[in-house]
Amino acid sequence: MFIVPERDIADLMTREAAFDAVEKVFAAMASGDAYNFPVVREAIGHEDALYGFKGGFDRAGLTLGLKAGGYWPNNLEKRGIINHQSTVFLFDPDTGKAKAMVGGNLLTALRTAAASSVSIKHLARKDAKVIGMVGAGHQAKFQLRAALEQRDFEKVIGWNFHPEMLPNLEEVASEAGLPFEAVALEGLAEADVIISITSSFDAILHADHVAPGTHIACMGTDTKGKQEVETALLGKATVFTDEVAQSISIGEAQHAIESQILRAEDITQVGAVINGTHPGRISDDEITLFDGTGVGLQDLAVAAAVVDLAVAKGLAIEVDF
CATH class of the missing domain: 3.40.50.720 (NAD(P)-binding Rossmann-like Domain)
Structure with a gap:
């Protein structure tokens, strides 16, 4: 299993790579080759936080997993960290084994920006x-x-x-x-x-x-x-x-x-x-x-891309899990 910490994401993932990953997964969704699982999103009754899970399976890209996280509105003021917190987990679709754990904070911002950017490319x-x-x-x-x-x-x-x-x-x-x-x-x-x-x-x-x-x-x-x-x-x-x-x-x-x-x-x-x-x-x-x-598939697409980059550059941490 590979771990790609949040601290390494900025040096690995580019806007161009995020755009490419999101555009491809949107196309796969529309052609029926990828689908999202039902979203779980709940107010947990602590720190005014919203917490949930988004996941899916991309048959074309063989990407399976979920993003866990949410919105902690007091983080910035109380702790000096951003309010959105998340982690992406990827699994091997052939075996179900855990494949990777990836810091999801910057990836969430990049994939969200990529989605609107894709819409501008095709609709503006x-x-x-x-x-x-x-x-x-x-x-x-x-x-x-x-x-x-x-x-x-x-x-x-x-x-x-x-x-x-x-x-x-x-x-x-x-x-x-x-x-x-x-x-x-x-x-x-x-x-x-x-x-x-x-x-x-x-x-x-x-x-x-x-x-x-x-x-x-x-x-x-x-x-x-x-x-x-x-x-x-x-x-x-x-x-x-x-x-x-x-x-x-x-x-x-x-x-x-x-x-x-x-x-x-x-x-x-x-x-x-x-x-x-x-x-x-x-x-x-x-x-x-x-x-x-x-959608969860956006998170999985950019996370899978960043894992490939991290492995290629020797930055992924490999653990026996």
Whole structure:
């Protein structure tokens, strides 16, 4: 069994490798070669934490396993460590033996950013020039860095509940040589692409904040009750997702389904666009929305990739387990 500690992930996994792994697993899901197991996610009644498991099996990539972890909202303030904590466990699909244990914190940020980046590649207008961000926390920086690689953006705009955090976005924009502007929510209508990455339980982004032709990647809703965009916006958009079952139960679409603005059959896996079985965007005026709920197969795909890199570079710790 191999162990790849959290401390080594940054030197092993790149945004490009994460993007490739996530794009391939989305395609495998849409073709029926990979599937996710039901998600377990619970409030444990201690430290206000949410804890759970996401797993699956990719027959094409022969990847089997799970990610265990969740959200400890007091970590940063009390302990100086990030609030999201997770570990990925991989198993040999031929024998069931434990194959690897991998630090999942950075991988979670990279795979989440890769998912929205994949959606931008396949669904945003080719001439997109302005990218808008809703949210400016730890994961927002990963999201923005990955997104900026998908189009020739000329400007970054952003909004956050706590404006003092907006310099996080300005820092990434500056790295890319782009101007940054803090805007009111109404100002997001200037954006050609919008990424929302918050932990909100109330709709932030409304239909009148979004211009025709915009692509929206909703990346923060992964639990029952969470909501980043109003249901009317999903009603106006062509909706895509990583996995329909999660989208309608714990993703952004849960509220539109409950209010009967949207039906499950109206939602398309983004992997179908990758595979060419769905056309994706069909007009420049169409609003496309990607409901990124975060599937276990994403975690397994990036973890398997990082294990291969760690073994090749002699950084994996091998133990007799």
